[in-house]
Amino acid sequence: xxxxxxxxxxxxxxxxxxxxxxxxxxxxxxxxxxxxxxxxxxxxxxxxxxxxxxxxxxxxxxxxxxxxxxxxxxxxxxxxxxxxxxxxxxxxxxxxxxxxxxxxxxxxxxxxxxxxxxxxxxxxxxxxxxxxxxxxxxxxxxxxxxxxxxxxxxxxxxxxxxxxxxxxxxxxxxxxxxxxxxxxxxxxxxxxxxxxxxxxxxxxxxxxxxxxxxxxxxxxxxxxxxxxxxxxxxxxxxxxxxxxxxxxxxxxxxxxxxxxxxxxxxxxxxxxxxxxxxxxxxxxxxxxxxxxxxxxxxxxxxxxxxxxxxxxxxxxxxxxxxxxxxxxxxxxxxxxxxx
Numbered sequence: 001x002x003x004x005x006x007x008x009x010x011x012x013x014x015x016x017x018x019x020x021x022x023x024x025x026x027x028x029x030x031x032x033x034x035x036x037x038x039x040x041x042x043x044x045x046x047x048x049x050x051x052x053x054x055x056x057x058x059x060x061x062x063x064x065x066x067x068x069x070x071x072x073x074x075x076x077x078x079x080x081x082x083x084x085x086x087x088x089x090x091x092x093x094x095x096x097x098x099x100x101x102x103x104x105x106x107x108x109x110x111x112x113x114x115x116x117x118x119x120x121x122x123x124x125x126x127x128x129x130x131x132x133x134x135x136x137x138x139x140x141x142x143x144x145x146x147x148x149x150x151x152x153x154x155x156x157x158x159x160x161x162x163x164x165x166x167x168x169x170x171x172x173x174x175x176x177x178x179x180x181x182x183x184x185x186x187x188x189x190x191x192x193x194x195x196x197x198x199x200x201x202x203x204x205x206x207x208x209x210x211x212x213x214x215x216x217x218x219x220x221x222x223x224x225x226x227x228x229x230x231x232x233x234x235x236x237x238x239x240x241x242x243x244x245x246x247x248x249x250x251x252x253x254x255x256x257x258x259x260x261x262x263x264x265x266x267x268x269x270x271x272x273x274x275x276x277x278x279x280x281x282x283x284x285x286x287x288x289x290x291x292x293x294x295x296x297x298x299x300x301x302x303x304x305x306x307x308x309x310x311x312x313x314x315x316x317x318x319x320x321x322x323x324x325x326x327x328x329x330x331x332x333x334x335x336x337x338x339x
Contacts, residue, residue, distance in 0.1 A: 027084075030078045030082035038071070038075035041097075044058060044065060048262055056228075063300040067299060072099075104285045105261060107281045120210060122333065123328060123330050125139075125303075125324065126151040126256040126325075126326035129180060131324065136321055136328070137161065147186070148161075150184045151221040153184045161184060169188050170188075171188070175204050184204075191208055192207050193206060198239065200222075200232065201223065203218070205219065210335055214250075215310075216247045216252070216308075221256050222240065237265040241268045244269055249308075250308045250310035250311055250335065251308030288300055290327070292320070310337075313331060314333065317331075318330070
């Protein structure tokens with residue numbers, strides 16, 4: 001006859017099964033709380049590792065991915081306190097997967113060979129329904145970019161910018177609309193072949209002649225992945241990816257992508273065009289740009305400058321604009337011969 005586990009335990013100790021009922025109840029509660037805390041990090045990290053944005057609420061929660069290590073860590077502590085070995089092992093796996101997924105991605109190798117044709121400073125800003133127009137005008141005057149991508153620039157904003165920089169940035173392409181749908185791309189370089197990617201909010205583009213080479217410029221501002229709009233968000237990001245994939249010339253895509261590096265739909269744009277994120281090249285791929293308003297500090301980077309073959313990112317900074325809930329992104333890029 002096998003010995004009773006409880007009788008073989010050292011004096012003064014109790015096994016999990018032989019624990020007093022109040023202690024067993026406490027451990028069950030701890031195990032339940034641990035499971036609840038681990039569920040979201042496990043789901044989101046799993047989708048990140050599988051390369052899918054899935055459906056609501058995954059796209060929204062992917063924006064919080066680095067912060068999900070907190071509930072995963074708490075879940076591990078509670079699982080250990082509950083003395084559930086299997087649950088504790090699962091918690092270790094979830095914490096490791098979440099932490100690994102949240103690591104900033106490595107900067108890819110950029111071909112920096114070939115003669116330097118031009119250095120281009122790019123500024124991309126969401127001015128929140130035009131409210132940060134004056135702050136943007138001051139930033140452009142101070143930083144002197146050669147290309148300025150402006151999202152949520154209503155008609156009054158567009159008029160103010162084109163008037164203020166009629167000499168420095170005389171060329172522009174825009175979508176004239178009110179509220180968040182308006183946008184404008186200002187350029188120091190002549191523009192031709194103007195177009196607009198079909199989207200809910202304005203996404204204009206054009207070809208510029210920079211350093212003797214044609215460069216395709218595209219402003220990005222797809223719909224955010226709100227519940228009920230995830231399909232629209234994916235479709236509009238997919239159109240940007242199609243644009244990047246179909247270009248034979250160097251490409252500069254910048255703006256408010258409403259997506260972070262943790263979203264598969266955003267990474268598809270990088271892969272489609274062989275693009276480099278200027279923030280990633282500068283080691284700033286986790287520098288948050290949104291939201292600047294509200295009870296939470298900024299926690300996600302959704303504003304980007306993406307550069308296609310021929311461009312080498314050499315600098316990156318974030319700028320605060322009074323009146324906007326986004327930080328503006330400022331990138332310096334070298335355009336070189338070759339592809």
